[in-house]
Amino acid sequence: MFSIGFGAVAHHLPTVPFSKTLLPHRQTFHLQLLYNMIKQILLPGILAVSITFFGMSACADSPTQNRKDANEAVQDAKQNVQEANKDLTAASQDAAKAVQAERDDIAARIKRQNQEIDAKIAELDLKMQKATAKEKASWKERRKRLVESRDDLNTDLQRVSGDMKDSWSDFKNSVASKMEKIAEDLKTE
Numbered sequence: 001m002f003s004i005g006f007g008a009v010a011h012h013l014p015t016v017p018f019s020k021t022l023l024p025h026r027q028t029f030h031l032q033l034l035y036n037m038i039k040q041i042l043l044p045g046i047l048a049v050s051i052t053f054f055g056m057s058a059c060a061d062s063p064t065q066n067r068k069d070a071n072e073a074v075q076d077a078k079q080n081v082q083e084a085n086k087d088l089t090a091a092s093q094d095a096a097k098a099v100q101a102e103r104d105d106i107a108a109r110i111k112r113q114n115q116e117i118d119a120k121i122a123e124l125d126l127k128m129q130k131a132t133a134k135e136k137a138s139w140k141e142r143r144k145r146l147v148e149s150r151d152d153l154n155t156d157l158q159r160v161s162g163d164m165k166d167s168w169s170d171f172k173n174s175v176a177s178k179m180e181k182i183a184e185d186l187k188t189e
Contacts, residue, residue, distance in 0.1 A: 106160055110157045
């Protein structure tokens with residue numbers, strides 16, 4: 001007795017013997033062809049899809065690989081931070097050196113200006129010994145202004161080497177302005 005059965009593909013379909021069907025011989029032949037086609041096409045197709053699905057899921061990144069990639073990314077980030085810190089430290093040291101060079105320059109200029117003031121004060125002291133009372137009064141006033149300027153510059157000189165409360169650029173501008181006024185004063189007789 002021959003029965004129609006689709007095996008694993010259609011196991012839920014009932015199997016009916018051909019002899020009990022009312023199908024003519026031609027239709028039975030077509031069912032047999034359909035069964036063979038299903039066996040030859042559908043089963044290998046299902047098998048191919050299953051293998052492909054299994055292969056794709058096996059090729060996906062594993063949690064171990066993801067952790068490894070994450071650890072590498074963390075290491076790269078740490079290295080980048082360390083390099084940035086080194087660059088920042090180098091830039092900070094360069095800036096500190098530049099500020100120190102400016103401070104040294106201003107200190108040297110203040111010291112030179114103070115020497116010029118001291119020389120001018122000594123010159124005025126000599127002139128006052130031989131001057132008239134009117135000239136003495138004028139030179140004493142000028143000497144007093146020069147001593148005040150020198151004391152003011154000495155205060156600035158002490159601030160250059162110390163920690164400043166106001167901004168560096170304001171301080172530099174203030175000192176430069178004072179020194180210009182003093183230089184003009186020293187040029188006049």
